[in-house]
Amino acid sequence: MEDKNKKDINRRDFIKIVGISAATSTGLLYGCSSKGTSSSSSATGEGEVPTDKMTYRTSPTTGDRVSLLGYGCMRWPLKPAPNGNGEVIDQDAVNALSRHPRDKYYIATKLSNFSPDTWSREASLKMYHKSFADLQVDYIDYMLLHGIGMGGMEALKGRYLDNGMLDFLVKEREAGRIRNLGFSYHGDIEVYDYLLSRHDEFKWDFVQIQLNYVDWKHAKETNTRNTDAEYLYGELHKRGIPSIIMEPLLGGRLSKLNDNLVARLKQRRPESSVASWAFRFAGSFPDILTVLSGMTYMEHLQDNLRTYSPLEPLTDEEKEFLEETAQLMLKYPTIPCNDCKYCMPCPYGLDIPAVLLHYNRCVNEGNVPRNGQDENYAKARRAFLVGYDRSVPKLRQASHCIGCNQCVAHCPQNIDIPKELHRIDQFVEQLKQGTL
Structure with a gap:
């Protein structure tokens, strides 16, 4: 165990570095939209x-x-x-x-x-x-x-x-x-x-x-x-x-x-x-x-x-x-992430809580467009993508998840984290390409 800790950063040291509420704090600065929402x-x-x-x-x-x-x-x-x-x-x-x-x-x-x-x-x-x-x-x-x-x-x-x-x-x-x-x-x-x-x-x-x-x-x-x-x-x-x-x-x-x-x-x-x-x-x-x-x-x-x-x-x-x-x-399908960061640090550098919380914010604010026929599609599409890049650096976004499953066993909310990350990444790609 001691040898492993010399090579790999553990969760306690990780928290000391990035702070226990990094994703939450980011959420206060970068919402899915700039207008007043439930966080106002x-x-x-x-x-x-x-x-x-x-x-x-x-x-x-x-x-x-x-x-x-x-x-x-x-x-x-x-x-x-x-x-x-x-x-x-x-x-x-x-x-x-x-x-x-x-x-x-x-x-x-x-x-x-x-x-x-x-x-x-x-x-x-x-x-x-x-x-x-x-x-x-x-x-x-x-x-x-x-x-x-x-x-x-x-x-x-x-x-x-x-x-x-x-x-x-x-x-x-x-x-x-x-x-x-x-x-x-x-x-x-x-x-x-x-x-x-x-x-x-x-x-x-x-x-x-x-x-x-x-x-x-x-x-x-x-x-x-x-x-x-x-x-x-x-x-x-x-x-x-x-x-x-x-x-x-x-x-x-x-x-x-x-x-x-x-x-x-x-x-x-x-x-x-x-x-x-x-x-x-x-x-x-x-x-x-x-x-x-x-x-x-x-x-x-x-x-x-x-x-x-x-x-x-x-x-x-x-x-x-x-x-x-x-x-x-319950009609609004958010992901049950509570930002505890037990899933962190990700060995591939993802900011898992920030990705999930950005998606949840956009769901709550109505900025998750269902398809190109939505009346609000263009506005919601831009809000989601701009907010995503502001909330989560590109190298830490869902696209970098390889599905190693290391995070799953540590999640007290029993979230299938790789599944959700892949789903969000696919959704983001569809928004970028306009193929939703």
């Missing part, structure tokens, strides 16, 4: 930002009093790297938690031993202890077995069972170095059900699941999961296990709806942001401990504070309204 100010919220009315939930296992809004740390604000090579986290904007007393915040981290190279007990222990050193702490509040379900039962056995790592982590909880032990679910439902069936033995303190008003009943239709969030949450609710929610915005897609859906939501609550509907949905279930949000900019934080300070739970009628909205959204 019309989709944001209004009003003062409360600072003393946050909704809190209490953990039934440790008694932790946790704010309903949790800070996801995958999309910190970025700035150009001093050496001119990519971007790095803007530390001045982020500041450090160490300036606060340790008992005033909760830290969650994960054991991300995805690669078979890290399945051994020795490699997994090294990764575990490195988390304490990197975070500069002597205990971790919430430790996750990360990516449970990816790779099925074989991966679960290799990563946590056969090597004794799960037994080790349980003992670490007993020793107080882990205060809450849980897992995040990303794939095979057999693995999810198996771990819950052993709840009496492992006594899970929490489970992290993807939940939003689209995946609640339509996860299979969006290809994000093989099981709806309604089932995932229901199984935890039956056992009294608190849920931590990831992807409340479905990878940002529920804050970047097409103009018609934005108008639909704004008509109901003109003062509220489009994203607030999704956060209210995620927070309205009683056994949810906290909802994670990757807040890159201060306005994201301020908007979420308005939503959860305090939370106004959805009414049954509003839940039905969002279900209707979800059904309308």
Whole structure:
């Protein structure tokens, strides 16, 4: 493993260089069109930002009093790297938690031993202890077995069972170095059900699941999961296990709806942001401990504070309204990429998330022409192609995918990435040649 790391850049080093939100940041600069869309100010919220009315939930296992809004740390604000090579986290904007007393915040981290190279007990222990050193702490509040379900039962056995790592982590909880032990679910439902069936033995303190008003009943239709969030949450609710929610915005897609859906939501609550509907949905279930949000900019934080300070739970009628909205959204075939960058770096230099996100933006803005008979064909064709070249450098576009499939196993959304890249590349070529 050490020799391999000398030759090949790993995902963690890659993120340090290019920044975790490079494609998202690019999307703010280069949309599919220059006109106001769902990403414009019309989709944001209004009003003062409360600072003393946050909704809190209490953990039934440790008694932790946790704010309903949790800070996801995958999309910190970025700035150009001093050496001119990519971007790095803007530390001045982020500041450090160490300036606060340790008992005033909760830290969650994960054991991300995805690669078979890290399945051994020795490699997994090294990764575990490195988390304490990197975070500069002597205990971790919430430790996750990360990516449970990816790779099925074989991966679960290799990563946590056969090597004794799960037994080790349980003992670490007993020793107080882990205060809450849980897992995040990303794939095979057999693995999810198996771990819950052993709840009496492992006594899970929490489970992290993807939940939003689209995946609640339509996860299979969006290809994000093989099981709806309604089932995932229901199984935890039956056992009294608190849920931590990831992807409340479905990878940002529920804050970047097409103009018609934005108008639909704004008509109901003109003062509220489009994203607030999704956060209210995620927070309205009683056994949810906290909802994670990757807040890159201060306005994201301020908007979420308005939503959860305090939370106004959805009414049954509003839940039905969002279900209707979800059904309308499914008519627009976006790709379920949430810009996590687990697929990166691509060995052939593609910017996979940027390609997929550009396509999604154009779908949401109505700039994906179906054929030459479309009334909007010429305008949409130009918007797609110009936006593509601006968002993704030519050497990193879909045309350079050779179908090696290396990225597929790393995608928590189960996207057949090469298939989608080839489809987009074929679409781009048809647009260029005018043969669509």
